[in-house]
Amino acid sequence: MTEPLPKPKRKNPLARTNQPLLPPSSRSRKAHGFTRAAAHGRFMLQRCDECGQYTYPTRDACPNCLSSNLPFRDAPASGTLLSETQIGVTSDPYYRERMPWRAGLVKLDCGPTVVAHLHGDCGGPGSLLTLSLQLDRAGQAVFFGKPLSETPHMEDDRQLRELTADPKHRRILLTDGRSSLAPPLVQALKKAGAAKIFVGIADRWKPFDGRAALEIIEGVELVDLDLTSERSVQDLAKDIGAKVDILINTADHVRQVHLFDAGAAASARDTLDHTLMGLMRLAQAFGPVVRSRGADGVNSAAAWVNVLSVHALSSVPQFGIHSASQAACLSLSQWLRHELRQGGVRLMNAFAGPLDAEWFQTVPPPKLAPKTLADAIVDGLKRGLEDLYVGDVAKDLEARLLDNPKAVEREAGQ
Amino acid sequence: MSSNLLASLASALGGGEVRIVDLTHTLSPDFPVIVMPPELGQSAPFRMERISRYDGGGPAWYWNNLSFGEHTGTHFDAPIHWYTGRDLPLNSVDTLPPADMIAPACVIDRSEQSAKDPDFLFTVSDVAHWEDQHGRIPERSWVLLRTDWSKKSGAAYANLQADGAHTPGPDAEVMRFLVEERGIIGLGTETIGTDAGQAGHFSPPYPAHHYLHGAGRYGLQCLTNLDQLPPTGSLIFAAPLKIQNGSGSPLRVLALVQD
Numbered sequence: 001m002t003e004p005l006p007k008p009k010r011k012n013p014l015a016r017t018n019q020p021l022l023p024p025s026s027r028s029r030k031a032h033g034f035t036r037a038a039a040h041g042r043f044m045l046q047r048c049d050e051c052g053q054y055t056y057p058t059r060d061a062c063p064n065c066l067s068s069n070l071p072f073r074d075a076p077a078s079g080t081l082l083s084e085t086q087i088g089v090t091s092d093p094y095y096r097e098r099m100p101w102r103a104g105l106v107k108l109d110c111g112p113t114v115v116a117h118l119h120g121d122c123g124g125p126g127s128l129l130t131l132s133l134q135l136d137r138a139g140q141a142v143f144f145g146k147p148l149s150e151t152p153h154m155e156d157d158r159q160l161r162e163l164t165a166d167p168k169h170r171r172i173l174l175t176d177g178r179s180s181l182a183p184p185l186v187q188a189l190k191k192a193g194a195a196k197i198f199v200g201i202a203d204r205w206k207p208f209d210g211r212a213a214l215e216i217i218e219g220v221e222l223v224d225l226d227l228t229s230e231r232s233v234q235d236l237a238k239d240i241g242a243k244v245d246i247l248i249n250t251a252d253h254v255r256q257v258h259l260f261d262a263g264a265a266a267s268a269r270d271t272l273d274h275t276l277m278g279l280m281r282l283a284q285a286f287g288p289v290v291r292s293r294g295a296d297g298v299n300s301a302a303a304w305v306n307v308l309s310v311h312a313l314s315s316v317p318q319f320g321i322h323s324a325s326q327a328a329c330l331s332l333s334q335w336l337r338h339e340l341r342q343g344g345v346r347l348m349n350a351f352a353g354p355l356d357a358e359w360f361q362t363v364p365p366p367k368l369a370p371k372t373l374a375d376a377i378v379d380g381l382k383r384g385l386e387d388l389y390v391g392d393v394a395k396d397l398e399a400r401l402l403d404n405p406k407a408v409e410r411e412a413g414q
Numbered sequence: 415m416s417s418n419l420l421a422s423l424a425s426a427l428g429g430g431e432v433r434i435v436d437l438t439h440t441l442s443p444d445f446p447v448i449v450m451p452p453e454l455g456q457s458a459p460f461r462m463e464r465i466s467r468y469d470g471g472g473p474a475w476y477w478n479n480l481s482f483g484e485h486t487g488t489h490f491d492a493p494i495h496w497y498t499g500r501d502l503p504l505n506s507v508d509t510l511p512p513a514d515m516i517a518p519a520c521v522i523d524r525s526e527q528s529a530k531d532p533d534f535l536f537t538v539s540d541v542a543h544w545e546d547q548h549g550r551i552p553e554r555s556w557v558l559l560r561t562d563w564s565k566k567s568g569a570a571y572a573n574l575q576a577d578g579a580h581t582p583g584p585d586a587e588v589m590r591f592l593v594e595e596r597g598i599i600g601l602g603t604e605t606i607g608t609d610a611g612q613a614g615h616f617s618p619p620y621p622a623h624h625y626l627h628g629a630g631r632y633g634l635q636c637l638t639n640l641d642q643l644p645p646t647g648s649l650i651f652a653a654p655l656k657i658q659n660g661s662g663s664p665l666r667v668l669a670l671v672q673d
Contacts, residue, residue, distance in 0.1 A: 205446045205569040207576070229443045230463050255453070263455055270456065 002120055005156040007169055007195070008298040020294035020344040021094040025138035031058045033072035034141035038133035039386035043077035045112065046070045056112035077131045079108040081145065084118060084125060094137070097295075102159065106131060106145050116143035117159055121151040134163035134384055137294070137344035139337075155382060164384035165303030165346055168193035170245035175225060175282065177201045178208055179250045180357040181307065184374035186220060192378050195299065198240055200225025202232075227251050227278030237285035242293065246381065247286055248305040251278050254322050254359035268321045275325040276332060279306065283336050291343030303346045303381055306333045307373070310351040310394040313401055317413035318363075337386075348386055350377050353393025366392045426672070435648075437602075437637045437667040439564070441487040445636075446572040448485060448606050449579075457483030460664075484662040490654035491608065491623070491633030495661040498628030505630065507660040514632070515653040517599045519556040519669065520548070521643045524582070528561035532573055533612060534582040538591050548645045553597035556634070556650050559584070563604040564638035573611065583610025586621035593625045600632035602650075602667075604640060608633040634667060643669055 011017075027035065037044035045054045050067035054075055061068050084104030090096055102118040106129055114131075122129060122145055129145040136142050144163060146154070155166050167189050174182055177199040186197055197220045201208065204224060214220055223240065226232040253274035257267040293301035311319060312326035330349065337347035354360035356367040368391035376390040389398045400408045426432040439445060441460045448457055460482040466472025485491070493499030494506045504511060522544045528534045536559055541551070551557060561582045563571065573580045583605060584592075592598045601608050601622055608622035618624045626633055634652055649670040654663040 203446075205444075205572045205574075206449065207569070207574050226443070228459070229461055231443055266455060270458075 002153040002157050004153045018295045022138040022344055023094045023136050025140050027140055028058060034133055038135045038141035041383050041385045043075055043133055044072040045075040047073040054110045054112055056114055076110050079106040079129050079131055081125050081127045081129055082107050114143045116145040119146040119160055120157045121147050135386060136163060139341045165381045167246060167381055169195050170299050171196040171243050172246045173198045173244045175200045175249045176251045177214060180370045181250045181374060184371035186217060188374045188378040198223050202226035227281060228273050230281050233281040233285045241286055241289040244286060245299050245301050246303045249282060250307050257321055259320055271321050271325045276328040279329055279332050287339060290345055291340050294344035301345050303348055304340055305348045305350060305377060307350045310353055310397045314408045348380050350388040350390055351394045353391045432670055432672050435639050435642045435669040435671055437639050437669055438488040439636055439638050441664055445487050457485050460486050484660055487664045488636040488667055489662050489664045490652060491662045493627040493630045496623040496627035498624050502630045507654040507663050508656045508658050516651055517554055517556055519558050519648045519650045520551050521558045521560055521640055521645050523560045525560055525562035528582040532580040536584040536588055538588045541588060551596045554599045556600050556602055557592055557598050558602040558640055560640040561604050579611030581605040581611035583613055584622050586616050589621040589625040593629045593631060601626060602634035602637050604637050608635050
């Protein structure tokens with residue numbers, strides 16, 4: 001049974017902060033099929049399109065029929081533990097700090113046998129397990145075996161926590177308290193056991209109806225944060241930078257302007273200042289300290305979340321400037337992900353369709369309830385995901401882009 | 415004998431008989447700017463981003479890039495700012511006659527009334543009351559409306575409610591009177607605009623902007639230290655940046671006061 005994770009004590013100011021190390025990280029290009037599956041929270045293996053056999057490890061041709069038609073396909077995620085071991089000694093610096101480490105051989109029900117990291121609640125050989133693909137601290141996919149059914153405090157397992165960004169006992173910064181996403185996100189994070197939630201508010205001098213409701217929630221602290229001001233972002237990082245374990249950038253700026261309108265350039269600049277440049281300022285101020293705290297105990301820095309419009313992936317003309325800003329944010333986000341990975345901190349992009357909020361008032365349904373997005377973000381953190389497509393519009397667009405991106409482009413705005 | 419006059423002024427400044435009062439707020443990112451409905455264009459607040467500070471971007475020097483709207487912080491409104499002044503000659507800050515950059519001021523103190531009522535309206539009777547004590551407002555003078563609003567900051571300064579801003583300012587009649595009957599050069603206020611917070615509901619809307627700029631006169635807003643000026647006798651230096659076709663600009667406003 002998993003021992004519940006105790007609330008971490010305040011940090012000893014005389015102790016040196018443990019520096020982040022990474023597990024071994026080289027993979028073949030083909031093996032990034034697993035990276036993709038793990039990033040999206042799917043369980044996929046290579047499956048021969050000719051004879052239907054699943055195969056592992058990664059191959060260029062089917063070992064059964066020699067077909068080279070061997071794409072990654074969703075696979076049943078169940079298996080039986082064949083053997084297990086507690087690794088006690090290793091020369092690998094990352095695992096050396098985390099010994100003992102439990103691993104085992106799992107015979108998957110769909111055929112192959114894999115080496116998997118094991119949850120502490122897994123039984124011995126012969127136990128039935130549920131498998132998942134997880135991104136480790138280096139951003140590479142690994143198999144993880146869990147018992148078939150939930151066990152108490154399951155998420156507190158030491159090895160699982162290395163593979164997730166669970167908010168429990170962690171301190172969170174939400175960048176935009178005025179966003180309709182803020183109240184449900186605060187609630188979902190509290191429910192997940194977050195220790196503290198800093199909520200950024202720009203322009204305190206502008207009235208804000210939701211302030212009182214946020215202020216009374218225990219563990220919530222409103223802080224001054226204006227992403228359009230370098231000084232504001234830097235000042236907040238000086239105060240709380242070393243206490244932000246998960247940063248969730250909820251900032252957005254949606255304005256409907258036609259490309260040929262007078263003033264469209266000014267509007268675009270304004271939008272980019274709030275979104276792309278806002279993310280840039282956040283990355284500059286918070287990125288270094290977040291990356292340096294990737295192995296800082298139970299409440300180490302764990303994740304950075306960017307909430308993006310799914311139209312980052314393909315423009316929609318009615319929101320052309322917004323789409324362009326989101327595409328730019330996605331690009332910057334990928335850069336930031338590369339930088340944070342060196343500290344073992346994961347970056348999750350949550351792609352959403354139009355929210356059921358004021359700036360998408362004229363958009364027909366389906367629209368995404370802020371609560372649905374909030375719950376999905378917290379679930380994604382608990383599962384250690386990297387890309388999240390939330391709601392019907394986002395999921396549909398993702399699927400159609402995989403199928404035919406040109407069709408998506410042509411049909412946009414029709 | 416202009417040289418003697420200037421020499422006397424220099425001597426008076428050096429000797430302290432004439433002192434300089436700075437009527438300007440510090441330009442900072444936190445200073446409130448005018449807020450429009452969010453779907454309309456917005457004035458950019460003051461922002462400063464570093465180019466270098468004795469570092470890799472410039473080893474021996476410190477400098478910044480600035481960005482802000484023309485109507486940010488203590489600022490000047492030129493006639494072209496309002497539609498009523500759009501066809502006038504010399505209506506932008508770059509064509510502003512230098513002679514208009516230095517002018518005497520009449521300071522009308524309505525701080526007590528403004529403290530009691532944030533929607534205090536400055537009227538012709540306030541002017542009449544002031545003129546009874548200090549004489550007729552001379553032509554080409556600034557009228558500076560002292561409300562002590564500059565002593566507030568943040569939310570209290572902007573005082574935005576669900577039905578808009580609540581800050582003191584002139585009514586329509588007094589603006590017509592000051593422009594047409596007194597020929598003032600402009601109106602200066604301590605609030606975010608020359609108009610009252612609720613002036614969008616007046617007739618005409620925003621009467622200070624309407625009448626001042628329609629007659630080629632100017633506005634100064636977000637002034638401070640008006641409580642250090644005498645009712646009459648001060649001289650205002652207000653030279654906006656020379657921005658091509660600019661509708662206004664932040665500026666340093668100085669007053670000369672003879673004690």
